[in-house]
Amino acid sequence: MAKLSFFPLDFEYFEQDNQGYVYIFGREIKTQKTKYTKKLCIKAPHNSYCFLRLKGIDEKQLLNLLKEKKLKSKKVKKRLFANTEEFLKITLPTHSAIKELEKELQNKEVEVFEVDINPVQRFLIDNQITPLQELECDAEQIKDQTEITLHLYQAEAGSFIHKTEQRYTNPTMLAIDIETYNEVMQIDMDKNPILMIALYGKDDKGKILKKVLTYKKFKTTNLDIEHLSSEKEMLERTAEIIDQFDPDMLTTYFGDGFDLPYIKKRAEKLGVPFEVGKNKTSIQLPRHRQRARIIGIPHIDVFKFIRYIFGTSWRLDSYSLDNVAHELLKEKKHKVDLSKLADDWNNNKNLHHYTDYNLQDTKLTFEITKKIFSVLSEFCSIVQVPPDDLIRMRFSRLVEAYLLKRGEEMNIINPNKPSNEAIAARRQKHIQGAFVFEPKPGLYKDMVVFDFLSLYPTVIVSHNIGAETVTKDKPKKMNQAWKVPERNYYINKEPKSMMATVLADIVNVRVKLKKERKKLVKEKQDTSFIDSRLYSLKILANSFYGYFAFYGARWYSFEGADSITAFARNYIKQVIKQATSAGFHVVYSDTDSVMIALKDKTQEQAHEFVDRVNQDLPGAMELEFEGFFPRAIFVGTRGNSGGAKKKYALIDENKNIKITGFATVRRNTSQIAKELQKKFLEYVLTDKIEDGMKYLKKQIKDIQHHKVPLEKMIIKTQLTRPLESYKSIGPHVAVARQMKESGLAVSKGMLVEYVVQEGSGLVRNRARQPSNVDNPYDVDYYLKHQVIPALLAILHVVARSEDELLTKDGATQKGLVGFS
Incomplete structure (x- = not known):
């Protein structure tokens, strides 16, 4: 042995x-x-x-x-x-x-x-x-x-042991990306060949492998390009490079849905074994699952981890490689027009642009995977799941994997997965959401924000909420249970809920790690390991509430999820009532936070108020002083005198602006409208309204004279259902139909990009893909339906009107004046 x-x-x-x-x-x-x-x-x-x-x-x-x-x-x-x-x-x-x-x-x-x-x-x-x-x-x-x-x-059975906690922090990775022939921009794996395959990796000695394989010969001084004689030989060479490099992991960006299935299909068609698996098997494509697996080499489709877990809080139009690379690496893809690739291939021109583009995609994919690997590794450790599986999990599956692990430790039988009938019944149920305190539109000075620390997780822990503890039966003694506010439910204090027990452990570990981190910061030591663990545990803890209500959960509990939000609403209302009684001016509240204008109060008094609230909160619950903001703006709703919910902007003492609910963080709005809105908010929050108006007038003049680049006029709208099910035909649906008629693949969930150009008729008849625009953009449409709507609510708060922007000399309008 x-x-x-x-x-x-x-x-x-x-x-x-x-x-x-x-x-x-x-x-x-x-x-x-x-x-x-x-x-x-x-x-x-x-x-x-x-x-x-x-x-x-x-x-x-x-x-x-x-x-x-x-x-x-x-x-x-x-x-x-x-x-x-x-x-x-x-x-x-x-x-x-x-x-x-x-x-x-x-x-x-x-x-x-x-x-x-x-x-x-x-x-x-x-x-x-x-x-x-x-x-x-x-x-x-x-x-x-x-x-x-x-x-x-x-x-030998039973001989496995972890003698140390040493992690594999620097595995060898190889990124792969393909470009295909496509005359009409439609995926056809059987018909359209792969034109080039790029690979980028780094071995355990730090030596970089970067290579583009193609079978169209053209003059180039780029030593990274290797010319083969055919697509078949290119695929054979790709398999050879993977085998020789012998990576610990193969990484792609949307490789599950495109690159690896395409390689497998073309290899089968051309008779290439492509036996890259460590048991002489090719790429595996399990039925009913969009997943590409290579036995013995974890396939890290980093797109899925970014979209499902890591990047869910980002404010992106889409999780394209270009957007994600810019967010994480501050780098961008190379710009090429892939619609011209087929023609350029046929005529053997400009192909070096495409090989550079191909290689850059693999480099970005490699660097992104390296960037997020510590968090991926931490999740693997916490939930005890291999990286090949972890990368494809969403929040609820993460929680369930962790519960399966903890269930064994706690001698608990894991419930079975629900039947199809049970899932159908669960999907019909709906839970009342959070309490929102409606704001009064206006500009506010000296705002403080209070925030419950991990509200839903701490509610679960503090009230022992779980599928086994929620009941509609009134307890014999009221000290044996909690009454759920607004509901006919009770939460038994015994036995200890599995969910509450497990969550309490996570919360306690995070508290210890935060103390360790403070110590390391003080000693000027590296905190990256602790940061990854803190982030992973935070994501896991915040996923428990959603798991309660997830229709596919083993430990599903509608009453449990409903109780969590009921307790949360009750605590927020209590804080609002206490703040009002203490003489604070409550401006807004939503889910787990309360925003207050100090007026004649001080920050010190606000801190004292938080301390008093925390003395009465149960268990792990805690109200935090999140921050002080010298200026804030809350806007109104169209056709309503009340304030808009979840739509405000704050600026802190370091001039950092927090924007929620405006067009700057939403799709369906052109880039120019987003830019003008964000910039105007900056002017307003820094008390430079007149400068802001001058800025807007200049930008609108540029729009009127077509000086704004076409790419800033692009509108992105998602197809939320199958194309054929749309009865109302908006511009994005009309463009999607144009795309389908031209042979492009169109599917539910995709983002449709379009520009509205000048001309007669309905807007939908003048909407075009950016590459198909043949007239200048429609100034009237963009001003009336994009720019002005994005600015109108802000203008109303600062007592200005759209007429000032659209006329040469506009008079100041009366409206909301001064600060609240």
């Missing part, structure tokens, strides 16, 4: 000779004796099991059935929701056998639990294995029939 020490990267479950195995693909840990590290694979036997609920069934009859089938069972006590019960644990050598047993027992009305847990996830939980963390085991080298191309070892 050898002692192996390695970083586990990828996992795959196989069944051989009526026995289940998990294959662990990893990278050997470098030591003083090893000049280089090798990839290896560890084969570990894995038995699957399930739990049979004994409550309400004939136990003797069940035991006789199991005896007839020669199945051994073990009686165990485990907690199912609020009650501890007896179960029979059945262990079988394969997951397939467990699923067959489940089918048979369900026909006999026996409740079977935990069959639907993925066998790899079950293996990791049972063996307490954390992906990407140093792992040791006892093993011997073997050969088997799976055609594993790495050094293969058989692990």
Whole structure:
């Protein structure tokens, strides 16, 4: 037996000779004796099991059935929701056998639990294995029939152990991106060939690999370009480079949906094996899942992690590679017109622009993956899920993976996934949202903002909310439960809710980490590791409320989710009432924050008020003093004297502006309208209204004389449903129809870009894709339907009118004057 020490990267479950195995693909840990590290694979036997609920069934009859089938069972006590019960644990050598047993027992009305847990996830939980963390085991080298191309070892059962918390912080990565032939900008994998494939990576010695493969020869001095004789040879060379580079991870940007499926399709069509998997398999495309998998090499489609988890708080029009690269790296894609690629390819001209573009995309993808890897790694550690799975998870799946892990630790039976009927019923239910205090439109001086720290998580923890503790039954003694405000629910104080217990642990860990971080900052030490962990735990904790109401959740509880928002509304109302009683002027409140104008009060008095509120809050709940803002603006709603909800702007003492709800953070508005609105808000919040009006007049004059670039007039609108289901035809729908008629792929969820040009007829008839505009943009449309609407509410607050902007000499209008 050898002692192996390695970083586990990828996992795959196989069944051989009526026995289940998990294959662990990893990278050997470098030591003083090893000049280089090798990839290896560890084969570990894995038995699957399930739990049979004994409550309400004939136990003797069940035991006789199991005896007839020669199945051994073990009686165990485990907690199912609020009650501890007896179960029979059945262990079988394969997951397939467990699923067959489940089918048979369900026909006999026996409740079977935990069959639907993925066998790899079950293996990791049972063996307490954390992906990407140093792992040791006892093993011997073997050969088997799976055609594993790495050094293969058989692990001794139960020998896995994490002796240290060392993480694999710098895996070797290879980014890949393709460009395809496309005369009508429509994806056709069967018909249209791949024209070039770019690869960009860095090995464990820091040496950079950057290469563009293509089979159209053209003059170039770029040594990164490699010319092949055909598409087939290009694909063969791509597989060769991947095999030679031997990356720990392959990274793409939307590779699940485009690059890897396209490569697989073209390879199959041209007879290229493309066996890049570590068991001599090609790219795997599981049915009913938009996922591209390479066995033994985690495929990191970084687009999905950014869109689902990492970048959800960003204010972007879309999660395009260009937008994300600018947000994270302050870099941009190279600009080319891909609609001309087919023609340029046919005529062998300007192809160096496209190869540069292709390579830049891989470089950006590589750098983005490196940038977010510490957070990705941290999530893998916390929820105990491999990176290949973690990257594709959304918030609710993150929570569920974590609960499965903690459920085993707490001796809790994990409920089964809901049936299709249960999901359909859950989707019909709706939960009342947060309380919003309507503001009075105006400019305000000296604003302070109070914010509940992690409101929903702390409500759950402080009130023991969980599927097993929410009840409609009134307790015998009121001190045994909390009454939910505005509802006929009660929350039992015992037993301790699993969700509340787990969340309390997360909150406590975050508190400790924050203290550690302060210490490191004081000592001027690196805080990146703690920052990643704090961020990951924050995201996880804030996802618990959504999980309560998620229709696919194992621990779903409509009453639980409804109770959380009811308690939250109640606490916000209490703070508003207390603030008013203390002489503060409450301007606005929304979800978890309260905004107050100090007037004759001081910041010190505001801090004292927060301290008094916190003395009465239960458990982990805490109201924070978020900040002081010298100026704030709240605007009104169209046709209503009241203030707009979730629409305001604040400026702090460092001149940083926080904008919520305006066009600057929304789609469906042209760039020029966003720019003018944001700039005017800056002028207003810095008491430079006259300068702001002069600025607007100049910009509007430029629009009227067509001096504003066309790209600033582009409007982006999302197709929220299938194109054929639209009855009302707006400009974006009309343009989408034009795109479809020209052969372009159009689908629900895509952003349609268009410009409204001059001409007669309806606006929709004058809307064009930016590349198809053949007349100047329509000045009248952009002023009346884009620019002025974006400014109107602000103008009203500062007592100015649109007429001043559209006429040469406008008189000052009377309206809202001065500060509140």
